[in-house]
Structures are given as C-alpha cells and as structure tokens.
Amino acid sequence: MSTYRLQSLFAPKSVALAGASQRDLSLGRIVLRNIRSGGFKGKLQLVNPRYAEIDGVPSVGGLDKLDGVPDVLVITAPPAEVPGLVAEAGARGIAAAVVITSGLGHGPGSLAEATAQAARPHGLRLLGPNCLGLLVPSISLNASFATRMPKVGDLALISQSGAIAASLVEWASSRSIGFSTVASMGDAVDVDFGDLLDYFALDRKTRAILMYVESITDVRKFMSAARSAARVKPVIVVKSGRHAQAAQAAATHTGALAGADAVYDAAFRRAGLLRVLDLDELFAAAETLGHLSPFDGKRLAILTNGGGIGVLAVDRLIDFGGTLATLSEKRVAELDAVLTSGWSHSNPVDIGGDAGAARYRAALEQLIADRDNDAVLVMNCPTALASPAESAAAVVEVIQRERARSMMRKPVLTVWVGDRGEATRIFDEAGIPHYDSETEAIRGFMHLVRFREANESLMETPPSVPTQFVSDTEAARGVVARAIKDGQTWLDPIQIETLLTAYGIPIAPSHLARNGFEAAWAARPYLAKGQAVVLKILSPDIVHKSEIDGVRLNVLSEEAVRRETEDLLARARKAMPQARLIGVTVHPMIVRPKARELIVGATDDSVFGPVIVFGRGGMAVEVLNDKALALPPLDMKLARDLIDRTGAAPLLGAYRNVPPGDRQALELMLVKVSQLLADIPEVREIDLNPVLADDSGVIAVDARVTVAPVAAGTRSRFAVRPYPKEWESHLASWEDLRVFLRPVRPEDEHLYLEFFKHVSENDLRLRFFAPVKEFSHTFIARMTQIDYARAMVFVAVDERTGEMLGGVRIHSDANYEKGEYAVLVRSDLKGRGLGWILMQRMIEYAKAEGIAEVEGQVLRDNTTMLRMCTDLGFRIEHDNDDPGLCKVVLDLTAKGPVASAAE
Template sequence: MSTYRLQSLFAPKSLALAGASPRDLSLGRIVLRNIREGGFKGKVQLVNPRYTEIDGVPAVSGLDKLDGVPDLLVITAPPAEVPGLIADAAGRGVPAAVVITSGLGHGPGSLAEAVSRAARPHGLRVLGPNCLGLLVPSIGLNASFATRGAKVGDLALISQSGAIASSLVEWASSRSIGFSAVASMGDAVDVDFGDLLDYFALDRKTRAILMYVESITDTRKFMSAARGAARVKPVIVVKSGRNPLGARAAATHTGALAGTDAVYDAAFRRAGLLRVLDLDELFAAAETLGHLSPFEGKRLAILTNGGGIGVLAVDRLVDVGGTLATLSEQRIAELDAVLPRGWSRSNPVDIVGDADAKRYRAALEQLLADRDNDAVLVMNCPTALASPAESAAAVVETIQRARARSMSRKPVLTVWVGDRGEATRIFDQAGIPHYETESEAIRGFMHLVRFREANDSLMETPPSVPTQFVSDTETARRVVADAIADGKTWLDPLEIERLLTAYGIPIAPATLARNGFEAVMAARPYLAKGQAVVLKILSPDIVHKSEIDGVRLNVLSEEAVRRETEDILARARAAQPDARLIGVTVHPMYVRPKARELIVGATDDPTFGPVIVFGRGGTAVEVLNDTALALPPLDMKLARELVDRTGAAPLLGGYRNVPPADRQALELMLVKISQLLADVPELREIDLNPVLADESGVIAVDARITIAPVAQAKRSRFAVRPYPKEWESRIEAWEDLRVLLRPVRPEDEGLYLDFFKHVSENDLRLRFFAPVKEFSHTFIARMTQIDYARAMVFVAVDERTGQMLGGVRIHSDANYEKGEYAVLVRSDLKGRGLGWILMRRMIEYARAEGLQQVEGQVLRDNTTMLRMCTDLGFRIEHDPDDPGLCKVVLDVQAQGQVASAAE
C-alpha cells in the first residue's frame, strides 16, 4: 500500500490514545505524558473503559464515544485488546494507527495476524506493533515512550528496534541534531521499510534518511523504494547481525562464499544506500548529514595547530579511500604571506602550536578560496598559548563571512581535542559539524563522499553489451526442464555444456564415455593434436568428484586414458557402492600458464533471491575468500564494478611478462550469467571454478549447477526487476520500416541525444511544458535509468539505422494504483500513427501491471494529443489551477474492453 494514508500518520490533526493509564511507570502513562509534553496542537482524546479522566484529561470507554474520527490512533492497551481496537477503528474510518503494545506474537493465528487482517480491508495503516512509537518534532508529536523528545531537524530515522531509535534520539538531542520524524517499525505488520522510504523520499522536511535494519521481507518493494529514495537524498543504513555464529551449509563454493550479510551489503550497494557498520558510525553520519549537504569531489584539506594529529588524520583518510588535497605553488605562496615561518608548507596545513584565532582565520580563508580542495577539516589541540574557544569563534566567523559573500559553500568539519564545551556550543550554534576525534571526522567526511559516489553510480550510463551476445533461451530452458522432469537436482557435465553454450559462455567441452574404450575414442581427437585430456567421474550421486579421486588431469596417451578411466570407475564403486555410475566425461586439458584462476557463479539467497559471485578461484577459493557479490540483473558497468571490488582486479592488468587479461570477455561472461538467471529461474546455484582468464579470453574449466522447480506465478525471483524482455516486439509494415518496440535500457543515452535533435523546439515545449535548451547526462539518465518496477519506458527503434523514433513513459505512484504517462515522437514522423502505437502499448502494459488509472497533463494547445486521448477512451478534465493545462484520465481496467476493441 506504500504511502497510502501515511500523511495521517506523520501529520495528524487529531489523535486518540487507547490504553492511557494513570498508573505510574505504565506504558499508557508514559506515552500520555510524552504526548502532552511534546506540544502537539491537535485534539487529543483518551480511551480507557476503567477511567473517566486521566491526569485531568477526559477519558471515554470506547472508540464509539470519541468526539469525531481521529486521524491517528495510538494503542498502548493490553495485547488481547489490540485486534478489537484495530477492527473498531478500521470500521469507523480511522486512517492510521501506532500500536506500541508488545506481545502480539507472530505468524498464523497470532494477535499480530488478527491486527493485520482487521486493518487491511479498510485501508487502516498500522505502524508496529511492538515498537517505540512515533515522533514528529515539527508538529510537537511524541507518541512514544522515549525518554526525551526529539529536536526539530531534517533527518528521518526508520528503525526496527525501539531501543536503537530511543538511543539515537537521546544522542542527537545532546548534539543539537534534529529529526523530521522518528518511526519505530517494530514487528511491521503493515508499514514497512518500503513504505517509509517512499514517504520520506518525497517529504520536503526530510533531507536525509537514517535506517536501522535487522531484516527485510518484501525485498523487491524495498529495493525499488530504496533506489528511488537514494536518487534524491542520502540514505544511510546500519544493519545488525553482520557476523552470525553459524554459516549455512552450501552445496557449491558460490553458496559458501555468499554469506547472508554479504548479500545485504550487495543489496544496499545496488540500491545506492550508504552502509555504516555500527551505531558510532551512524552517529557520525548523523552529525555530518545533520549539518552538511553532499558535495562534488573527495579532496580534503586539513588545517591544524598540531602536526601529530594532522598525520593521524591523513593516515585515516588514506585508510578509508579518501584523497588528500594538493597545495599549488601559488596557494603555498599566498599562505606564506599570512602565516609565520615554520608552517608545514604542505597539506596538512600545520600552522604551529601557538596558532591563535587570527592565524586560524587567515589560513582558513585561503583554504576556502582554494579550488584544489573540496572540503576542509579544521582541528585544534589545546595549548596554553592560545584560546581554543576564540579560535573556534574565528573559524565560524570565517565560514559565515565566506558564505555571505558567496565565496564558498565548501563543507567544513571540525575537531577540537579536549574541548570542555565552549567550542561545542560555538559550533552547534553555527550548525557546523564537530567531532571528538580526527578519525570520526574523516569518517563523517567519507560518508558524504560515498553517498555522492553511490548516487553518481546510479546515474552512470553503462557501455553497451557487445553485439555478439546472442542467447538461445529456448534451448537453455529445455535442458533444465528435461532435467527437472527426470527428478534431477544437479545438471550433469553434458547438460551444463549445452546450457552454457546456448548463452555463449565458454566452457571446456565434455564427451560421455561409459568405459575405457569409449574414453579413448573421445580423447583421440585431442591427443592427436598433442593436447592432454581430463577425465571426471559422472554420477548423479557424486557431486564432489575430487573427494573420491574422481578427477584425473593431464592424461597424455590412449593407454593412460583407458587405464585411468577404469581406475576412476573402480575407485568410485569402492568408495560409494550405492552410487549410480554413468561413466566418465572426457575434456580437453587447458594449459594456460599465464591465466588467472577465477570463480564466476551464482547462488540463491533466501531473502534477496539470485546473487552473482565473482572473485579469485581455484581449489583454495574458500581459503582466499577474495570475492564480491552483486544482485542481478547486471549490465557491463555493474559487471565492471563487481570485478573491481576484488583482489582479482589488479591481477587482470598486465604485469612483468604477463599480458593483460581480456576484461571485456570476463565482464560479458558475468552479464551472460545474469541474463541466464533471468531467463531460466529454475537455476539455483552456478559454480564456474576455475575460470581461466588471459589475453585470449575466458573459459570455464569446471562447472557445477543445481536446479529446482519454480512456481509459474513467481518465475522472476530477482530482488531488482530484470529487463522485461517479454515486452519486446516488432511493428511490422509501418512506414516500410522494421521497427523494434522495446523497453528502454540504461545504455540508451546516446539514442536519446540523437532523438532530441529530431524534435522541434515547439514539440519539446509541448512535452516538457517549457523550452528545453540542453539535455544533460542527469536529465537523460532519469529517462533511461529505471528499475522496471515503478517506471517503464518503451522506445521505438528503427532496426535498419538504430535510431530512436519515439518513446512513451509511464510512472506508477508508490501505491501501484495510478500511472502518469508522457509520450514523444520525432517531429518528422508526427501524424503517421507512431504516437498511437506507443500509447496503446503503454495502456496494454498498465493493464497487465494491474494499474487502475493512467493519467497525464496535456497543454490545452496540444490539440493532437487531446484528440488522440479522446479516441483512446481518456476523459478530459480541465485543471482548475492552471487554465493552460488539461488532465487526461483513463480508467484502465474499466476501459479494457474498449482498448481491446481498438486493438
């Protein structure tokens, strides 16, 4: 339901507290006190059948006795009473409730399930149960049992833990950090991370979002909401349970390497979230984001009166991947003019231990004006030679003066070691972030850097997939379907070869031999070329072949092939008498002395579904544990980033007499694995190890793949919706062109740039409601970088020229009920029916996705679009706020028959 009715949760005009109590230390008494002391200006009513008034506030026996319907119901009543209260509230039209009460249980038959069952049919939104409550400082709402209220600010806090939320509020209050809202989710029977991310992403009072996560359930909803939120503001997350006591058993190396926390880390990275490891770091992030906005660059200038702490700051900066700014010769000369002899003449700018306020002011002015740095860290070590408080005041004055003159909006962070409170007060009043140690300050600086980098990554255009990537999806599906029909859970090497070959994934060929004679016949073509062969036992009951000595390498003669084959079979019978022995597989022996051994694979995470694994491979892969994870689908950019996050990346470059490996071939293999997982969802684990990579390309030498049936209704198991290939189609016999109508891809930025050259200024005005002079990367990226969950863009492409002819976009609201569309075709193609084709495809897609309505805004003078909308069944509504606009609305499901007839 997403943001539906959440306005009543975060901006109620009235509330009722059910479970209010006069008993000291009771939950109902504490929450009532917080509501009253918080300063909420709306009407507050109490519900408790045992009292007529509590603390001077009248109380009624039930919801039916309330004066009107409250916007928000807060419940602290005993667990057994909660489902009845929710049912009564839902029936009376209460839009939102916060259930603070704990002990409602979990799962089928629990009181929590009864709450959900009573609320959902009526659209009553429920926060909780078993939560701290809700705080919205800007309206004086403290419907919680926190020990103190939150200050007004622009950070939103979402927490699964009430204790963590309360601790953060307590800490923030002591540091003058405020919140737009604090939402404790508790057991989250209704309102979850996805809902709250959607709400705060659009909340103008919220500049950044902090999250404490224990687990995520609706992963696709979470990923879609998180990606959308991270595009517009920083989202910082800390997750508990990073190091579970026991790791799950896994059938393959990839399964063993993909631990639960590593998958969460991959998910947060894919969504563009900034992950921190603990509450200390979250506090540092809150301190930074509470006072600074993200900025371009990562070059840090350090100003200090102590050389030692400056060096420590540099060490920490390098440790976490930051960049120390360089001072130009001109800047050094300008600093020479205002600083005494003996200053460091480099970065860190050490202005010596006797530095006073005047010296801090002079040095900081120079660093703020310097274009060779992106932010400044100012530090002070206490001495008896100068006043730390006066230096702090000078720093604040210098920053304010620079900003007033628009000289610099450059971020400034501060560390005043051993401060007794004077500098803290000065920095707090000025809204300048301050930290106790240089390490905390550097960490805060990098939070801002990494958010900006994550956001940039979301908006980058990936390189195109090479045109030689052609997949035989039907063959791949048939291989797996036949194996499942035979009751298999593992593919044998012959099936694996057919499966991977269908997607152009290089793998050592395999030939079945049932005995020594057949093995010789299979090996003869390789031996004749002087190439050795590899023999492997083939049995559906023997997965780990090497454990029974079932693999023989570098076999060089026909006699050796016969002998080794018979020995493998004999050893297998002795080791596992009950195993079904089919024979051996014969493979060519690949000897590439300068190849790097890698692992490429996939595993199935119980929370996020398929996960891609890449890293250094070979027999010691689990000992090396040098791997990185990514959620599919992958494009070439994401594949490149996955490779770069491992220690294998530098090895792939050339060194000494070893030429560089073919990176593009490796990245393409990862993209192919991703597409294979999307097209054949029955694949559970893929383990290509080792994959040999050198200048000639990549090839998998060994592979293991597990399979399992998938319910037809849940064929796509990706947490991030994959490219919807099923929506590709061709428009035959239109204008004598062969036109492909397909969903947009991230790499289509070049198509758009060329397309806009063929659209007139007037047509651009009709589409964007204003003249458009420049098409920036960010502007076009928002059209091409979509997650296919809430937004869809169809482009019409001339297959002969590769040019884009037109496009239509539909973006659903967070509640998946309405979609807003926009359509544009090349100006030289207007009036030829392409707009009609695009609109019909958009309506068809909206209907298939279950949207109830499609609407759009059309300029009144765009008569062509208005006429087409009328023909398609839209109703035209005049915009009362803008006489130049019309609103067009189509009831998609109700008009289904009309649309079908038009088709």
C-alpha cells in the same frame, strides 16, 4: 499499499490514545505524559473504560464515544485487546494506528496476524506492533516511550529496533541534531521499509534518511523503494547480524562464499545506499548529514595547529579512500602573506601550536576560497598559548561571513580535541558539524563523498555489450525442463555444456563414457593432437569429486585413459557404494600457464534470490575468500565494478612477462550468466571454478549447476526487476518502415541525444512545459536509467537505421494505483500515427501491471495531444491552479479491450 494514508500517520491533526493509564511507570502513562509534555497542538483524546479522566484529560469508554474521527490511534492496551481495537478503529474510518504494545507473537494464528487482518479491509495503516512509537518534532508529537523529544531537523530515522531508535534520539539531542521523523517499525505487520522509504523520499521536511535494519522481508518492494529514494537524497543504513553463520554447509563453492551479510551488502550497494558498520559510524553520519549537504569531489584540505593530528587525519583519509587536496604555488604564496613563516607550506596546513583566533581566521579564509579543494577539516589541539574557544568562534565567523556573501557552501568540518563544552556550544549554535576525533570527522566527510559517488553510479549510462551475443534460450530451457522432469537436482556435465553453450559461455568440452573403452574412444581426437585429457567421475550423488579422488589430470595415452577410467569407477564404488555411477566424463586438458584462476558463479539467497559471485578461484577458493557479490541483472559496467571490488582485479593487469587478462571477455561472461538466470528462473546455482583468464580470453574448466522447479507463472526471481524482454515487439508495417518497439535500456543515451535533434523547440516545450536548451547526461540518464519495477519507457526504433523515432513513459505512484505518462515523437513524424501506437502500448502495459488509472498533464495549447487523449477514452479536466494546463485521466478498470500495437 506503500504511502497510502501515511500522511495521516506522520502529520496528524488529532490523536487518540487507547490504553492510557493512571498507573505509574505503565506504558500507557508514559506515552500519555510524552504526548502532553511534547507540546502536541492537535486534539488529544483518551480511551480507557476504567477511568473518566487521566491526568486531567477526559477519557471515554470506547472508540465509538470519541468526539469525531482522529487521524491516528496510538495503542498501548494489553495484547489481547489490540485486534479488536484495530478492527473498531478501521470501521470508524481512522486512517492509521501506532501499536506500541508488545507480546502479540508472530506468524499464523498470532495476535499480530489477527491485528493485521483486522486492519486490512478498512485500509487502516499500522506502525508496529512492538515498537518504540512515533516522534514527529515539527508538530511536537512524541507518541512514544522515548525519554525525550528530539530537536526539529531534516533527518528521518527508520528503525526496526525501538532501543536503537531511543538511543539515537538521546545521542542526537546532546549533539543538536534534529529529526523530521523518528519511526520505529517493530514487528512491521504493515508499514515496512519500502513504505517508509517511499514516503520520506518525497517528504520535503526530510533531507536524508537513516535506517537501522535487522532483516528485510519484501525485498522487491524494498529494492525498488530504496533505489528510488537514493536517487534524490542520502540513505545511510546500519545492519546488525553481520557475522551470522549459515545453518547448513553450502553445496558449492559459490554458495559457501555468498554469506547472508555479504548478500545484504550487495543489495545495499545496488540500491545506492551507504552502509555503515556500527552505531558510532551511524552517529558520525548523522552528525555530518544533519549539517551538510552532499557536494562534488573528494579533495580535503586540513587546517590544524598540531602536526601530529594532521598526519593522523591524512592516514585516515587515505584509509577511507579520500584524496588529500594539493596546495598550488599561488595558494602557498597567499597563505605565506597571512601566516607566520613557520607554517607547514603544505596540506595539512599546520599553523603552529601557538595559533590563535586571528591565524585560524586568516588560514580558513584562504582554504575556503581555494578551488583546488572540495571541503575543509579544521582541527584544534588545546595548548596554553591560545584559547580554543576563541579559535572556534573565529572559524564560525569565517563560515557565516562566507555563507552570507556567497552562494558557495563549501563543507567545513571541525575537531576540537579535549573540548570541555565551550567549542561544542559555539559550533552547535552555528550548525557546524563537530567530532571528537579525526577518524570520526574523516568518516563523516567520506559519507558525503560516497553518497555522491553512489548517486552518480545510479545515473551512469553503462556501455552496451561490446559483442552482441544471441542466446539459444529455448535450447537452454529444454535442457533444464527435461532435467527437472527426470527429478534431477544437479545437471550432469553434458547438460551443463549444452546449457552454457546456448549462452556463449566458454567451457571445456565434455564427453560421456560408461567404461574405459568408451573413454579411450572419446579421448582419441585430443590425444592424436598431442593434447592430454582429464577424466572425472560422473554420478548424480557425487558433487565434490575431489573428496573421493574422482578426477584424473594430464592423461596422455589411450591405455592410460582405459586404466584410469576403470580405477576411477572402482574407487567410487568403494568410497560411495550407494552412489549411482553413470561413468566418467572426458575433457581436453586446458593448459594456460599464464592464466589466472577465477570463480564465476550464482547462488540462490533465501531473502534476495539470485546473487552473482566473482573472485579468485581454484582449489583454495574458500580459503582465499577473495570475492565480491552483486545482485543481477548485470550490465557491462556493473560486471566491471564487481571485478574491481576483488583482489583479482589487479592480477588481471599485465606484470613482468605476463600479458593482461581479457577483462572484457570476463565482464561479458558475468553478463551472460546474469542473462541466463533472468531467462531461466529454474536455474538455482552455477559454479564455474576454475575459470581461466588470460590474454586469449576466458574458459570455464569445471562447472556445477543446480536446478529446481519454480511456481507457475514466475517470470523472474530477481530482487531488482530485470529488463522485461517480453515487451519487445516488431510492428509489421508502419509508414513502410520496420519498427522495433521495446523497453528502454540504460545504454540508450546516444539514441536520445540524436532523437532530440529531430524535435522542434515548440514540441520540446509542449513535452517538458518549458524551453529546453541543453540535454545533459543527468537529464537523459533519468529517462534511460529506470527501475522497471515502477517505471516503464517504450522506445520506437527504426530497424533499418537504428534511430529512435519516439518514446512513451509511464511512472506509477508508490501505491501502484496510478501512473503518470508522457509521450514524444520526432517532429517530422507527427500526425502519422506513431504517437497513437505508443500510447496504445503504454495503456496495454499499465493494464497488465494492474495500474487502475493513467493520468497526465497537457498544456492547453497542445490540441493534438488533447484530441488523441479524447479518442483513447481519457477524460479532460481543467487545472484550477494553472489555467494553462489540463489534466487527462483514463480509468483502466473500465471494461473494454485496448488495441495492440504489436503483431
């Protein structure tokens, strides 16, 4: 349901409390006291049949006796009463309830399930149960059992843990950090992370979002909402349980490498979220985000009166991946003019232990004006030679003066070591972030840097696949389908070779032999060329061949092949008498002395579904534990980033007499594995280990693949919705052109740049409601970098020239009930039916996705679009707020087919 009715929850005008009590220290008494002491200006009513009034506030016996319908019902009643209260509240039309009561249990048959079921028919939204409650400082609402009301600010806090939320509120209050909202989810039987991310992403009172996560259930919803929120504001997350161990040993190296927390980390990275490791770091992030906006660059200038702490700050800056700004000769000369001769003449700018307010003022003015740095960290060590408080006041004076006379808001962070409260008060009153140590300050600085980098990554246009590969998907599906029909869990090497070859994934050839004579026959072509062979035992019951000594390397003659094959079979029968022995597989011995041994794989996470794993491979892969994970689908850029996050990346470069490994071939292999998983959801694990990579390319020497059935109709199990290839189609004939109608791809930026050259200024005005003079990378990236889970763009491409002829976009709301569309065709093609085709495809897609209504805004003078909308069945509504606009609305729940644009 997403943001449906959440406005009533987070901005209520009236509140009712069910379970208010006169008993000291009872939950109902504490929540009532907090609501009243918080100063909530709206209407407050109490529900408790035992009392006529509580603390001077009248109380009624039931919800049916309330005066009017409150926006929110807060419940602190005993667990057994909660489902009934929720059902009654829904029937009365109450929009939302905050269930603070704990002890409702979990799962089928529990009171928690009964509560959720009671709310659902009425569309009543539930926060909780078993939660701290809700705090909205801007309306002075403290409907919680927290010890105090936080200050008004622009940070939204979402927490699964009530204790963590309460601790953060307490900490923030002592640091003058305020919140727009504090939402404790508790057991989250309804309102969850996805709902809250969607809401706060669009909340004008919220500039950044902090999250405490224990687990995620609806991962597709979470990933879609998180990616959408991270595009517009910082989202910082801390997750507990980083070192939880898997309950069972993994069957493959890939599975062993993909621990649960590593998958969460990959998910947060893919969504553009900033992950911190503990509450201390989250507090540092809150301190920074509470006072500073994200900025460009990562060059830091450091101003200090102590050389030692300045060097420590530099160390931490380098540790965390920041860059120390460089002072130009001109800037050194200007600092020389205002400082004493003993200053450091470099960054950190050490102005001496006797530096007072005047010296801090003069140096900071120069550093704020310096365009060779992106932010300034000011530090002070207490000495008897100068007043730390006066120096703090001087820093505030400079910052406030610069803010008043310039639009430039260069971030300034502060550390006053050993401060007794005077500097803290000065910085708090000015809204300047301050920290207890240089480490906390550098972390805070890097949080902002990482947010900008994550946001840029979400907006980057990845390169297209350099060598267009065409997969034989049907052949691959056939192999998997037959294996599942035969009851196989593991594919045999012959099946694996067929599967991987269908996707152009290089693998050493395999030949099945049931005895020594067949093995010698299979090996003969390789031996004749002087190439050795490898023999591997083949049994569906023996996964790890090395555990029974089931592999023979570097076999050089037919006689040796026969002998080693019979020996392998005999050893296998003795070691595992119950195993079903099929024979052996014969492979050419791949010898690449300068190749790097890597692992490329995919595993099936119980929460996030398919996960891609890459790292250093070979026999010691789990001992090395040098790996990185990513959620598919992958493009070439994501594949490159995945490689770069491992120790294998530098090894792929040239060194001594070793030429560089073929990075592009490795990236392409990762993309192909990702595509295979997208096309064939029955493939559950892939383990290519080792993959040999050198200057001649990449090849998998050994491979394991597991398969399992999926539910009927399953298109994809990805947490991030992949490119929807099923919506590609060819138009049989349009204006004697062969037109390819397909979803937009991230690499389509160049198509848009050329396309806009063929659109007139007036047509651009009609589409964007304003003149468009420049098409920046960010502008176009928002059209091509879409989340297919909630947005779709179809482009029409001339197959002869590859040029884009037109496009249509639909973006659903967070509730997935309405979609807003926009369409544009080349000006020289107007009036020839392409716009009609694009609109039909958009409507067809919206219906398939279950969107109930499509709407759009059209300028009143865009008569062509208004006429087409009328012909398509849209109703035209006038915009009362803007007489120059019309709103067009199409009800998709009405019966009647929509003509298809596809053949």
